[in-house]
Amino acid sequence: MPEILDIFNQDAFSAVSLTDSVNMVQNTYGRLNELHLFGNEPVMTTSVAINISHGVLNLLPTRPRGGPASLGAPERQKLEAFVIPHIPHDDSVLAVDVQNMLARAPSQGLESVLGMVNRKLITMRRKHAITLENLRVGAIKGVISDYDGTPLINLFDKFGITPKVVDFTFGTASTDVGSKCREVSGYIEDNLMGDTMTGVMALCSPSFFDRLVTHASVKEAYKYFVSTQNPLRNDLRKGFTFQNITFEEYRGSATKLNEDGTTTVQRFIPDGDARFFPLGTTETFANYWAPPDFVDEVNTAPGLLEVFVAPLERMKFGKGIDIHTESNPLPLCKRPSVLVRGFSSN
Template identity: 50%
Template sequence: MQNPFENTGFSMASLTAAINLLPNRYGRLEQLNLFPVKPVRTRQIIVEEFAGRLNLLPTRAPGSPGTVGERGQRKLRSFVIPHIPHDDVVLPEEVQGLRAFGSETEMEAIGGVMARHLETMRNKHAITLEHLRMGALKGEILDADGSTLVDLFDEFDITAQSVPFEFSTATDNGQLKGACLELLGLMEDGLAGEFSTGLHVLCSPEFFRALTTHKEVKTAYQNWQQGAVLINDMRAGFSYSGITFEEYRGQASYVKADGTLGTRRFIAAGEAHAFPVGTVDTFATYFAPADFNETVNTLGQPLYAKQEPRKFDRGTDLHTQSNPLPMCHRPGVLIKLTSA
């Protein structure tokens, strides 16, 4: 009897195309399009830093020799792209009764079962990518168990910076305004000549609530929006002192070392993380090719899917994998905000 999964519609190319066409329903960072996709052909990337200097030129008497331009220093940094495989299985019970002889809808029914599995697997890869990207925004990319994959501050020899927000002071003394101005200054210094259209802050619910209910911010916002804060949901983001603040509730479950499930918040309670938007080349997500014979030396895709029959044809194993590395090329722009 013919195995329906031997149809070309279930080949590696077809399944990979199908899983990449499924909509990504999870991830605020995906919606912001902050990390544009950059496919590569290798499992390792090289980030080159060119540190040129812009200095003042002194005056000279007419006829004097001019100053000589200095060449910037180049530094190369190598990063290994993580490999994230995920497997599932399609059992005969899931397609039982759908293989009537001569049925014209047989492949559509089996295709629907496969699509449900691919969608579930795609969602798991999507939340994993969101977790990695949030780590890149915080300067430390973490694995599912919380271990560090890449510490961007160490790799680029940069000291992490933070700005405290004094919410404990209930009076309108301009302290929060001063903290925002300090944040803007640090961000502009960290850009190092890069272009940016604005500054965005993703806040934990605790930080966002303390900010929006503080007398200094609340009064300024009411004067600016004529009291719209009382009737609108501001969690989607509002501007204050030239900065857009947005509440972020990203979290996901993970398997602990003892086999039990735990929950990890992507932003710790009472914290927020600032980053520039509208940059040219500050953020990127590198995708490496899968470790298949068919994908050697090809440009990487966000997701791959492949299937093969189990022993004695007792089901079909479904394999997916992603090889992503979110990267911030200028970690100096990553600034943490703390509640004080």
């Protein structure tokens, strides 16, 4: 009699082993993930409080030796609380899903329940990854939104900041695009508030990038761009530096399921827009991670695990297996005054 695989063996399918299985799936989706812009900060609670300081740097007067020193004024501070989004996602494997199915290469023969479960976990992991990318793009836009575009957190409102918008007016041939770029860089430098940066980057919608590199004041610079690649021969949408700003075409998008059953493609950077932000900062961007909604993980820091998997649950009468995953990320820009939106009015 052949040996029967017990898929509910807790040694093989404990919460830890399943989470490890999911995290072995590399997060290949997301430019912001590749940039390592957000530092990871695990917390033990489901919300975080940010202390917003409005310190002002003043010139200090000279004093005669032995005389009284000048006194510092107390900083104006405000505490703002942010709820960390909770993103649960469930799926299942039914007996009918596996029955008579052929295993995928390189395996041979019929599909196994274990193989189907692993494939489901990979798909679920990637859904969490694209969701995280959407939240991170929201952080560099200053408005973190839910899957359907509903705003969750408006950082500009929270910090009492008027968003900076620069009109590049690409439709006018005489526009000095270099001057517009220097306006962006100067604004970001003035608002770092004690932090440092190594450069400025712009994630551009395809239409913004195309209008940028074809504008009269940029065209020659793009043509002779100093790079290991030749722009006359190669595609430089993945990084064109002009006026010390790295412009990159960004095509990140996701499919949204509408209530009527139809689907629409939602671009993370709206058409015609570009989003500018500093690179190499130390305190401006952070990704907070809350513990999962599991009784064994209450009030514990989650470490650096992006996705958690609950132990598998057997359905009634053994008809299938229920799978539960969740992530609890909050990417934040703690200095939204360094974020700039670019667009063209003509």
